[in-house]
Amino acid sequence: MQAIIHERFGPPSDVLTIEDVDTPQPGRGEVLVQVRATAVAKGDWLVAHGYPYIARPAYGIRTPKHRIAGLETSGVVEAVGADVTDFQKGDEVFGWTKAGSLAEFVAIPADHLVHKPGGITFEQAAAVPVSGFAALQAVRDAGGVDAGMDVLVIGASGGVGSFAVQIAKALGAEVTGVASTSNVGFVGELGADHVIDYTQESITGSGRRFDVIIDIAGNNSISTLRSALAGRGTAVIVGGSGGKVTMGFGRTLRSMLVSPFVPQRLKAVLSKPNQEDLKVLAGLVESGELIPRVEATYPLAQAAQAIELVGAGKSRGKTVVTI
Template identity: 55%
Template sequence: MTGFKPGDEVFGICDASFAQYVRVRTDKLAPKPADLSFDQAAAVPVSGLTAIQAVRDQGRVRAGQKVVIVGASGGVGTFAVQIAKAYGAEVTAVCSTSKVEAVRALGADHVIDYTRADFADGRHRYDVILDIGGNRRLSHLRRTLTPTGRLVIVGGETDGRWLGGTDRQLRALVLSPFIGQKLGTFISSENAEDLEALRGLIESGKVSPAVDRTYPLDEVAAAIRYMLEGRTCGKLVITI
């Protein structure tokens, strides 16, 4: 979409956006959802795009499927829970103790506190697993999938002796062609069409950004420290 004019309210993605003014490509912008403030809209694009592409394109989530989302309290996870529900799935969300109620409020059908229970104990089978920043062994995840289920590994990881944060993704891609289950990962695409899809979900009331805290521009360092402490549930927003 290129038909923007001065004064239009938009949301989207750009580089180096901890700033008062930025330069943005119009193919990475869309009209701002009408019911969102600018602060709320700023929380949507990066994580929302990753979530909708993970759920819709990689997980191919359909109505009636059982979906488990590992890392449901993070930026991508909070959107993924809502999007999977909007697509008609039965959603099981996995998070830590302090975030259980916040994740339940997003609409998850079931919430598992990973410090108290193991979603991959083999007692339940899921059609789709979205593993967002997890480090479960592929064998553990596979036993939790249906025979034709799909595993989507979302985001970078910290483990891996030889390949840093990519070895589990690569092993999944290598194994996938030889089994009935689909194992994989992806790199999200920044585009206006999916921003429009997110806007539709938001304006229909099916998705809402989960904003944990806001910080003024001169407190970016404090925001990053808070995020690195692992206490964030949803998104942090920098305000101007």
Template identity: 50%
Template sequence: MKAIVQDVYGSADVLRLAEVDRPAPRDDEVLVRVHAAGVDAGVWHLMTGLPRLLRPAYGLRRPRHRTPGMDLAGRVEAVGRNVTRFRPGDEVFGIGRGTFAEYACAPERKLAPKPAGLTFEQAAAVPASALTALQALRDRGQVRPGAKVLVIGAAGGVGTYAVQLARALGAEVTGVCSTGKTALVRSIGADHVVDYTREDITDGTRRYDLILDIAGNRRLSRLRRALTPTGTLVLVGGDGGPWLGGTDRLLRAPLLSAVVRQRLRVLVSAERHQDLLVLTGLIESGRVTPVVDRTYPLEETPEAIRRLADRRALGKVVVTVVSSRAST
């Protein structure tokens, strides 16, 4: 089968299209014929091996898994002997392993039926980013109806879901983004939009019950100035140098939270079948819609990742493996 592979860490230049063996599902796994695969920040981290602090998990000298990619949408090709929820031919979406390929394996517990009405490309844009947004708001942020929520990074993959999910949960939402992305953030339901190139949202003049800082690098002291006295900050990733990559901020937040009234939380998202079903319900009811920035064919995966890394994307970038026309 055709797949994108890499043998060393580096920029998108290390990726190439190659012929590899088709994977075989383990007892609790599903083999999926991939129609589309989402591109997210996790893919970039695994490709570059950054931050280096986490390389024991990625692979010390080279990637442990040659084929990148986690999000997927496609049709079930085969199932392991312990799989009970799916059978060949089912349309699914979720989290797999090595999804920038014609076939990929995924644990049964990380898959769900594809939401009705979505194309495979739209469905592939959902799993990792929407799960992150849902768990940041509902579980770590414990958002309540009427709460004032600030989403920093509102135009990205996670941010576009966070804005919509916060609205669906009854919050008043302010989205923060750059100048060229304000129209998108407003169109997906933000009550207020702030252009961070023109306004400093952490100057202390406005306060929020919950702040989601998505892959930011603002100091905790400045973010706390924008919180109510008992508000909650949820850090979703972080930016930084090649060794720590913002993990120092993630480590400091819980320590500081123990001695202040404000709650400073770090999100470690979980890839759960049950939460995929929650997202499916919100999508099928029309309260959440995937925002797909652009699609690229499999052989142009490096360019798709460059678009993500350069922060040009509005919403999610998706790699198409089987065209929608061919899949019907």
């Protein structure tokens, strides 16, 4: 089969190559998926580079732990290993993997998959896991978003943001999204009640105080976030910009140090993939409350280029490689 091979750390276009490799076989408890689509995100760019350095124990210290790139997928079950009872050949599925989905086939533990909802494409299904987990766990769990709350989503036009806006709306919140001028209309289409164009106005500009801020992009200081928060509001840091060592984790650390000493709650999210939440996301898709927004697609041979583009942090919605 063809796969995107990752044998050393560096810029995706230098270190990711398309090669012929052996097709994997499903082990005990695994499902062999014929991949139809694989979404790519900032995480794939970080793994290609081995950034931030503090994450190297997970990625591999000197060389990548996983030879094939790709972290999420959708496709059709080709075969199942021993002890797999929930899936059979021909089922349409989607899910996540530690690595290896930028390939024609991937063997995935059965508990990393769920059935693909009808009514969405393989491209849309592949777009759900990584961004969906981060958005759901930030909005529902860390943010505790509930009906009637005033919620600000910074980075609303991106992969995680496009899910966060829709999930906060599904929970009944009044949502304000933050995006650049060219993405203001897109964030409105996602269902945001208000949009702040950050090239024209700061998040504190309107004087509005939010119950919850989901901070996915940019580099607002902790004090700016606190100024935009209600007296007992919650700020949830999901991502941000920064250097190679911590990639913005410094801001996360500062928020954890400050939080015990202020009335507002400052939290950080490191999303944890799990099948229960994937079922929740599939349910939201099925009910029509969540529409995965795939805004760009690339063939497998251009996977490295797609990862370079999402790494630049200016892509809209989700980017998907079709296989």
